[in-house]
Amino acid sequence: MSNNALLTDLYQLTMLQGYYEQNMEDLAVFEFFVRKLPKNRGYLVAAGLAQVLTYLEQLRFSSDEIEWLASTGQFQPSMLDRLETLKFTGDVHAMPEGTVFFQNEPILRITAPLPEAQLIESRLINLLHFQTLIASKAARSVFIAPDNLLVDFGMRRAHGSEAALLAARASYLVGFTGSSTVAAGMQFGIPLFGTMAHSFIQTYTRESQAFADFAKANPDNVVLLIDTYDTEAAAQKVVDLAPTLHAQGIKIKSVRLDSGDLADHARKVRMILDRGGLNDTTIFASGNIDEYKLEELMAQQAPIDGFGIGTHMDTSADAPYLDSAYKLQEYAGIARRKRSEGKATWPGRKQVYRNYNDNGIMSGDTVTVENAPCAGQPLLQLVMQGGKTVARQPTLIEAREYARRQLNGLPMTLRQLSNTPEYPVTISAELQALAKTVDEQNTG
Secondary structure, three states, rough: OOOOOOOOOOHHHHHHHOOOOOOOOOEEEEEEOOOOOOOOOOOEOOOHHHHHHHHHHOOOHHHHHHHHHHHHHHOOOHHHHHHHHHOOOOEEEEEEOOEOOOOOOOEEEEEEEEEHOOOOHHHHHHHOOOOHHHHHHHHHHHHHOOOOOOOOOOOOHHOOOHHHHHHHHHHHHOOEEEOOHHHHHHHOOOOOOOOOOOOHHHHOHHHHHHHHHHHHHOOOOOEEOOOOOOHHHHHHHHHHHHHHHHHOOEEEEEEOOOOOOOHHHHHHHHHHHEEEEEEEOOOEEEEOOHHHHHHHHHHHOHHHHHHHOOOHHHHHOOOOOOEEEEEEEEEOEEEEOOOOOOOOOOOEEEEEEEEEEEOOOOOEEEEEEEOOOOOOOOOOOOEEEOEEEEEOOOOOHHHHHHHHHHHHHOOOOHOOOOOOOOOOOEEEEHHHHHHHHHHOOOOO
């Protein structure tokens, strides 16, 4: 992940210059939240906190970056001097990665001197928004096919290298089995899955020879792509090749379908494989699959054991962005509130409390001012103090297990792909009263 301090918006730096000149360096409180869920989304899943904490701990301006800023002629020498020693010294409260959340609920709160809290806005949103977007999209496929192999196949159409890596991480967090992105295996320990491309088959005159050579080159991971020419004919070639490979100690693990009527091809291929004694050879499918196509295939009871899900997930094609925001809620001990039309915020430091029914299913949340008495489980936790992470942060495997428990607590109606009801999020009387007080004290 990039830790370039200049990976920010210009207005963060111009505001810093103003703050420094006016000695405005009291504690500020900012919160990150989503104003409204996308259409047909009943929930979101918080993700990206680990990268945010790393960014905050490592935030520094290099001498080259400061020299370049000086060359622009936009910044005073006194401002650049401050940047030489700038680092994040604040506190972070956040929902753990994998927490299910809803509209108007802060999932992260920053408490830091105003210049620090302001500077980090752009990169913080960048990290939280993307992984939360992808995790929330991926979880929908996990609900549809909980017992199937689900593999992130989206690197080649992800919006850049960082997006590809973080999409692999976010999808694994919420229950995907693994990814085809090799760097994600090294960086995050995510299990890797891969097959072959049509080009491998096309370089051979005989399809069966391509299968044989690939199997010999990859004896422990024989997954053969069988739809380059004639899918069912290729399945029969796989059956015919199996005894020869078996004699060499090589097992055909799976065949992959990537085009056409996947359900129809899968049924025909399953019959061919079973008739040829390859009952243990699984069928893996890919090709523009998303949760909607997945639901259709599951409803058809297509005999497909695993799915490669790529473009639609890694770009969150049907909901490519969240209406997220990082807003000032308090400065110098005084609650602040934005009142812009359609974008008003709830002021002050807040906590989110969650209640469950007797079956352990989420029944309603309350957003209230911090430290106000409220029933339920508080979701925001202290994760960084004085610019340093507190205690030990969970591993990705631990966060994945936590996400599984969170998702299992969702009401069944919110797991639907469409026509999802709105989960009850109550704004407490205390928070509403604070907003009224702030409005009365600040007429603008």
